[in-house]
Amino acid sequence: MKFTTAILAGALALASFTGQASAVTFKFAFQGDLKSLDPYSLNETFTHGVLGNVYEGLTKRGKDLKIIPGLAESWEVLEPTRWRFHLRKGVKFQNGESFTADDVVFSADRARGPSSDVKTRLPADAKVVKVDDYTVDFVLSGPNPILNAEWDTWYILSKKWCEEHNSMTAQPQAGQQMSYAALHANGTGPFIITDHQAGVRTLFKRNPNWWGKLESNFDEVIFTTISNDATRVAALLSGDVDWADPIPLQDVPRINASGVAKVLQGPELRTIFLGFDQYRPELRYSNIKGKNPFKDARVREAFYLAIDEIAIKDKVMRGAATPSALMISPLLFDLSKDFTRPAYDPAKAKKLFADAGYPNGFEVTMDCPNDRYVNDEAICQAIVAMLARVNLKINLLAQPKAKYFAKILVSGGYDTSFYLLGWTPGSFDSWNILANMYRCRDDKGVGGNNNVGNYCNPKVEQLTKEVLVENDKGKRDQLIKQAYEIGQVQDWAYVPLHQQALAWGVSNKVKVVQRPDNQILFYWFRKE
Amino acid sequence: MLAFVLRRAVQAVLVMVVVALIAFTLFRFVGDPVNQMVGIETSAQERARLRQELGLNDPVVVQFARFIWAAAHFDFGVSYQFKQPVNDLIKQRFPATIELSLVSALFSLLLGIPMGVYTALHRDSWLSGFILTVSLVGISLPTFLTGILLIFLFSVTLGWLPSFGRGDVVAIGFWTTGLLTKSGLRAIILPAVTLGLFQMALIMRLVRSEMIEVLRTDYIKFARARGLPNRIVNFGHALKNTLVPVMTIAGLQLGSIIAFAIITETVFQWPGMGLLFLRAVQNADIPIMSAYLLLVAGIFVIINLVVDLLYVVVDPRIRIEARSA
Numbered sequence: 001m002k003f004t005t006a007i008l009a010g011a012l013a014l015a016s017f018t019g020q021a022s023a024v025t026f027k028f029a030f031q032g033d034l035k036s037l038d039p040y041s042l043n044e045t046f047t048h049g050v051l052g053n054v055y056e057g058l059t060k061r062g063k064d065l066k067i068i069p070g071l072a073e074s075w076e077v078l079e080p081t082r083w084r085f086h087l088r089k090g091v092k093f094q095n096g097e098s099f100t101a102d103d104v105v106f107s108a109d110r111a112r113g114p115s116s117d118v119k120t121r122l123p124a125d126a127k128v129v130k131v132d133d134y135t136v137d138f139v140l141s142g143p144n145p146i147l148n149a150e151w152d153t154w155y156i157l158s159k160k161w162c163e164e165h166n167s168m169t170a171q172p173q174a175g176q177q178m179s180y181a182a183l184h185a186n187g188t189g190p191f192i193i194t195d196h197q198a199g200v201r202t203l204f205k206r207n208p209n210w211w212g213k214l215e216s217n218f219d220e221v222i223f224t225t226i227s228n229d230a231t232r233v234a235a236l237l238s239g240d241v242d243w244a245d246p247i248p249l250q251d252v253p254r255i256n257a258s259g260v261a262k263v264l265q266g267p268e269l270r271t272i273f274l275g276f277d278q279y280r281p282e283l284r285y286s287n288i289k290g291k292n293p294f295k296d297a298r299v300r301e302a303f304y305l306a307i308d309e310i311a312i313k314d315k316v317m318r319g320a321a322t323p324s325a326l327m328i329s330p331l332l333f334d335l336s337k338d339f340t341r342p343a344y345d346p347a348k349a350k351k352l353f354a355d356a357g358y359p360n361g362f363e364v365t366m367d368c369p370n371d372r373y374v375n376d377e378a379i380c381q382a383i384v385a386m387l388a389r390v391n392l393k394i395n396l397l398a399q400p401k402a403k404y405f406a407k408i409l410v411s412g413g414y415d416t417s418f419y420l421l422g423w424t425p426g427s428f429d430s431w432n433i434l435a436n437m438y439r440c441r442d443d444k445g446v447g448g449n450n451n452v453g454n455y456c457n458p459k460v461e462q463l464t465k466e467v468l469v470e471n472d473k474g475k476r477d478q479l480i481k482q483a484y485e486i487g488q489v490q491d492w493a494y495v496p497l498h499q500q501a502l503a504w505g506v507s508n509k510v511k512v513v514q515r516p517d518n519q520i521l522f523y524w525f526r527k528e
Numbered sequence: 529m530l531a532f533v534l535r536r537a538v539q540a541v542l543v544m545v546v547v548a549l550i551a552f553t554l555f556r557f558v559g560d561p562v563n564q565m566v567g568i569e570t571s572a573q574e575r576a577r578l579r580q581e582l583g584l585n586d587p588v589v590v591q592f593a594r595f596i597w598a599a600a601h602f603d604f605g606v607s608y609q610f611k612q613p614v615n616d617l618i619k620q621r622f623p624a625t626i627e628l629s630l631v632s633a634l635f636s637l638l639l640g641i642p643m644g645v646y647t648a649l650h651r652d653s654w655l656s657g658f659i660l661t662v663s664l665v666g667i668s669l670p671t672f673l674t675g676i677l678l679i680f681l682f683s684v685t686l687g688w689l690p691s692f693g694r695g696d697v698v699a700i701g702f703w704t705t706g707l708l709t710k711s712g713l714r715a716i717i718l719p720a721v722t723l724g725l726f727q728m729a730l731i732m733r734l735v736r737s738e739m740i741e742v743l744r745t746d747y748i749k750f751a752r753a754r755g756l757p758n759r760i761v762n763f764g765h766a767l768k769n770t771l772v773p774v775m776t777i778a779g780l781q782l783g784s785i786i787a788f789a790i791i792t793e794t795v796f797q798w799p800g801m802g803l804l805f806l807r808a809v810q811n812a813d814i815p816i817m818s819a820y821l822l823l824v825a826g827i828f829v830i831i832n833l834v835v836d837l838l839y840v841v842v843d844p845r846i847r848i849e850a851r852s853a
Contacts, residue, residue, distance in 0.1 A: 029692075033807065035609050043566065117566050119574075171611050172581075182611050197620065198610040199807065200799040201693075226692055226797045227807060230676050235691045238683040371810070402559030402812040410572040411560050411579075445572035 023219035024527050026510065028243035028520065029226040029235055033199045038181040039155040040110060040170035043117040045424070048153040049519030050223065053204065054094075055155030055187035058085055058104065059148045063513050063524065065331070065428060067148065071099065071156055071188060072136075080143035080471055087134040091211045093158045094185075094192050101130040106159035116170040120426070121154040122147070143469045145476060149427040161186045190214050190523045191221060199225060216523050236261050236505045242527065243512065244505040245520070249318045249375065255505055265501040266514045267322050269329045270424040272373055274307075274383070274495040276300055276417070279454035283417040285365035285395070293362060294417070294453070300492035302352035306390045307383055308344040309497055316378045320501035326484055328425060328433050329499050331516055335481045339489070341496075349390045361391030367419040368396060369404040374500045380420055394418070410445035414452050421452065422500075428517070430480040434464040437494070438487045455493040460486050536836055540829045547825040548599060551818050552592050559812040561608050595818065604819035609811050614819045618801060623703045624694055625793070625800035629785045631707075631716055632724030637778060640728040644735025645767060648743065659732070666729035671788075675722040675795035682718060690715050692797040719796040723789055727781055734777060738770040776835065783831045787824045 032046055039051045060070035072085040091099040108128040111118050126147075127139040138147065162168055165180035172179070185193040190210045195203040204221035206214065224241070226232040229248045236244040237258055247255060252263045276294035277283060283292050293299045313321045322330075323341055330336035353361060368380035377398040384394040399407070408416040425432035439448035440456035448454070463483040470476040487493045506512050513524040562578050579585055583594065598605065604614035643663075647656040666674075683691035695711030697704040706712025742748065743766055751761045790802035797803065801820055808816035 033609065036611055038611075041611065043570065117570060179611065197799075198612060198617070199804065200620075224693060224797065227803075227810075228794050228797065231679065231692050231795055231797055234676075234679045234684050238679075238687060238691045240683070240691050240693075400559065400810065402561075402563065402810065404559075405563040406560030409563065411562055411575050449571055 024217050025220045025222065026216075026218045026243070026522060026525065026527055027222045027224070027241045028245075028522070029224050029232055029241045030245050030520075031225070031227050031229070031232065033225045034196070034202055034223060035198065036171055036182045037185045037193065037196055038167070038171040038179060039153075039157070040116045040118050041179075041182060043120075043426070045518055046520075049521060050202075051155060051185070051187075052153065052189070052519060052521050053191040053221075053523055054185050054189045054193055055157070056189045057151045057154045057156060058087075059151045061152040061515075061517075063515065065515060065517065067152070070152070071104075075148070077471075078137075081140040083138045083140070083147055084131070085136045085138070087136065088211060089134055091188050092209055093161065093188055094207060094209075095158070095161055097158055097160055099156070099158070099188055100133045101136045102133075103156055103159050104128065104136045105130050106162070107154070107156045110157065110162070110169060111154055113169045115172040118154060118170075121150050143471050145469075145471045145473075146427055146429050146431060149429050153426075155187065157181070158186055190216070191218075201225075214523060215526070217526050218522065221522060233505065236507065239507065242507040242510045243520070243522075243525075245503065245518075246374070247503040247505040249320055249503065252318070252320070252503065259508075261505055261507045264504040264506055264512070264514050265320050267329065267331065267499050267516055268424075268502045268518055269332060269428070269499065269516045270373075270422045271324055271327050271329060271499055272321075272376075272379070272420065272422045272497045273327060274303070274497065275419050275421060275453045275455075276303070276494075277414070277453045278493075279456070283364060284415065285417040287363040288358075293356065293358060293364075296356045297490075297492050298352045298356040299358070300495075302349040302356070302390070303387070304492055304495045305342060305345040305352070306349035306392075307386050307495060307497075309341065310344065311386075312379055312382050313498060316375050316382050317498070317500065320374070320503065321498035322501070323498045324496045326488060327423065327437055327494055327496050328430055329516065332425065332428050333430050333477075333480065335477050338481065339484065346386075346390050353390065361393065363393040363395070364418050365395040365397055365416075367404060367408050367416045368398040369401045369420070370398040372401040372404070373420075373422045374503070376420065379497070383420075408452055410449060413443070414445075414454070416452060419452060420497075421450075423450070424517070430484075431464070431467050434460070434467060434480070434483055434487075438483065439464055455487070455491070457486060457491055457493075460491075532840065533837065536833055540833055543829055544822065544825055545596070548596060548818070548822060549592070551821040552595055555814045555817065556588075558809065558814070558817075561812045561814055563812075565608050599818070599822060604822075605815040607808075607816050608813045609808070609816075614815045617804060617816065618819055618823065619702065620704075621799060621801045621804050623705065624798060625786060625789055625802060627705060627707065628716065628719055628723060628789055628793070628798060628800060629782065632720040632722075633727065633778070633782055633785055635720050636724040636727035636731055640731030641735050641771075641774070643728075644732040645739060645762070647732070648736045648739035649762060651740075663729035663732050666725040667733075669725075671722055671726070671791045672795050674725055675718070675792060678718050678722060679795070689718055694799055719792050719798050722795070723785060723792040727778075727785060730781070731774060731778065734774055735770060738773060739766060742766045742769050779831065779835060783828045786827055 030046060034047060034050055036042055039055050056070045058070055058072040059067050062068045071088050071091060073088045075083060075085040078084050087101060093099060105128050108122060110116065111121050112124055123140060123144065125141045129137040129139060131137055162181065167179050167181035171182040183196055190207050190212065191204040192207045193202060194205050202223040206219050226235055232244045233247065233251045235241045237260060239260060247263050256262050278294045280292055282290060309323045313319065313323055325339040325341040326336055353359065366380060368377060370377040380396055380398055384396050387394050406412050408414060408419050436448055436450040438455060438460045439451060440461055441447035441449065441451050441454055460483050463479055467476060467479045470479060502514060502518055504514055509528050511526045562575050566575065583591060606612065607614050607617055610617060643659050647659055650656050679691050682689045693715055694706045695715035696709040697706045697712060698708045706716060748761060748766055751765050789800060790806055792798065793800045793802040794806050804816060805820040
């Protein structure tokens with residue numbers, strides 16, 4: 001009796017011991033590579049998201065995308081052009097050094113320095129002043145209500161560590177020298193990168209000295225690139241990975257039916273839209289010579305009305321899209337509810353074409369990527385078919401993104417007449433949309449750099465300027481609304497189509513938090 | 529002999545220069561690398577500066593001369609995507625590809641030769657018919673399809689083998705090997721079978737036809753007439769003479785296994801050079817593409833050179849021709 005009890009006790013002890021000893025490992029796969037560990041060398045969602053588990057900014061964003069304290073415990077706007085940030089005390093970098101105001105000043109310089117790809121994170125002329133070891137002032141040249149809007153991905157680096165490893169500037173995009181910071185990471189965040197093989201896999205382990213309380217129970221995290229769609233799905237179904245992104249739409253039902261994983265299809269912030277060249281006196285790719293039909297707002301409206309977005313959502317996107325009236329996700333602009341998308345109306349479209357002087361339609365080439373957005377080429381094909389019903393002949397030129405962006409963006413001289421593009425405002429704010437998409441530009445791209453078709457209206461231009469410096473949220477929202485009313489409702493500058501849905505494949509063993517900005521922050525994830 | 533070797537070496541260099549030229553010309557059509565290196569919000573001035581730094585604004589001739597000069601020094605620059613020297617990346621990925629290629633070559637030989645012999649000796653048995661049918665499938669199915677089918681059968685449905693990757697690797701000096709760990713051995717099975725299936729079918733069919741031919745020759749008939757046992761006739765005499773052309777083909781095929789591992793590596797996310805190359809194409813990463821193309825061309829040139837030289841050693845007729853030429 002006594003003997004059996006002893007054995008039982010021993011077995012129990014052993015069980016509880018092994019229970020503790022077996023580490024919780026989270027494995028995740030993404031289609032692209034984690035190209036550089038230097039958080040300033042590439043402005044890209046996936047890189048920023050993964051590095052957000054290792055590095056931290058002064059402010060972060062919570063599960064609902066609201067700005068929350070990060071390395072700064074609190075902050076106040078002393079006067080419209082002076083913001084004061086109180087830094088968190090007792091925070092240590094992963095190499096053991098303490099985090100102080102010097103690191104903030106240094107990171108501000110480095111982020112705005114040569115070869116940084118995150119220069120837009122803070123104004124170029126803002127002065128960063130150390131008040132004491134745990135207080136930093138940001139002195140601006142003008143009011144800026146969204147100063148810290150993008151700081152969740154402006155990560156703070158250790159000054160000393162960068163000095164020691166000769167990584168004072170961001171990894172140069174060109175040039176021969178190798179940057180230590182591109183292959184090693186030293187953040188303040190909840191996970192530590194222990195091994196990084198670019199394009200193969202990256203290992204993380206929990207940071208036992210993190211200042212916060214970790215929600216995740218992961219001891220170890222393994223990231224692998226799996227570029228092939230079918231392999232990524234198979235890896236999820238076979239349990240080789242716990243999280244995979246993106247999942248092709250046609251595989252969603254199969255994964256949901258598998259019993260081992262399901263697909264989380266939350267809305268994404270990116271808006272997919274169509275744009276027109278409304279600048280050149282004559283379109284480059286059209287049979288209309290001597291004039292540019294897209295300069296006429298009636299033609300743009302007719303295009304809008306001739307495209308059946310509901311059909312695109314149901315058939316091409318298999319329901320995984322939210323039709324949009326604006327160029328910004330409704331999650332990011334409170335007054336979005338005041339705008340509704342005009343209904344599909346081919347008869348009115350035909351009439352508008354006739355009024356504008358094109359009763360028999362015309363011919364134009366459409367540029368489209370085929371490996372960038374969810375079902376991008378299929379969307380374009382659907383649009384070509386829909387426009388054919390109103391007598392337009394669209395020649396579709398669908399290309400890989402490397403070729404596509406080189407053609408239509410500033411580097412190719414905005415070489416397009418009609419195109420499909422997607423846009424996420426990095427600051428989660430309408431000013432980014434107005435500045436990039438609705439502001440006039442010159443041929444070199446100065447101004448609205450990504451206003452490919454160069455839509456230009458002085459009234460919108462003026463409103464954009466006012467939005468930038470208005471500190472009162474209510475007034476600011478009204479200004480933004482006015483800008484959209486002119487640019488979108490009255491001028492039909494673009495045809496916003498939809499916000500595509502995210503498609504995370506998640507193992508049933510894992511609980512995740514999916515934010516619409518598609519950042520994978522696994523410090524909120526748990527695994528049973 | 530020396531003249532022959534020299535002439536072949538000069539030809540090899542010529543081939544490399546032509547490959548470099550074709551590769552370089554192709555790079556002008558893969559898209560703008562600058563777009564792949566920066567985020568979409570990067571300003572036009574920043575992009576222009578980058579183009580200048582990368583030397584993309586120089587005349588094509590200057591760019592080509594710089595490329596050849598650097599390549600002659602085995603300097604392929606820094607990868608646009610990873611910002612690491614291409615040589616380091618290739619060095620990291622090289623062992624994975626070589627290991628996969630050798631294992632699949634071994635697989636194709638160890639299975640292909642016995643199956644070829646069997647089907648030659650037992651031409652009418654149902655098993656021969658079955659093997660031949662399977663080999664037809666092996667030759668006609670594209671690699672990516674075989675790979676996906678194997679993954680769905682052995683990883684997703686049965687759960688026996690991992691669906692991707694190389695497992696744990698052990699570093700021996702600069703070489704990393706997955707052949708010494710359990711997970712590494714499990715991981716190599718599916719990709720090696722996928723990659724080797726075509727070669728296996730090829731070798732099997734080659735062995736079979738060669739063997740059937742040899743079995744008809746007089747010396748085999750004579751051996752049988754001498755009353756030698758079947759085993760000695762079949763394996764001692766017939767198979768030995770069959771293997772000469774098989775070895776030549778197998779050697780040459782090794783080059784194509786390495787080069788065509790691209791598809792298999794992509795399907796299985798095998799961290800080798802082929803995968804690196806394919807990702808480089810998608811991202812317009814010119815330094816990696818050029819290094820890979822030259823490396824593969826180099827491997828082919830060397831293998832062919834060795835085969836040519838071996839012919840000279842083996843076949844006296846070529847030596848005579850070379851002398852008279």
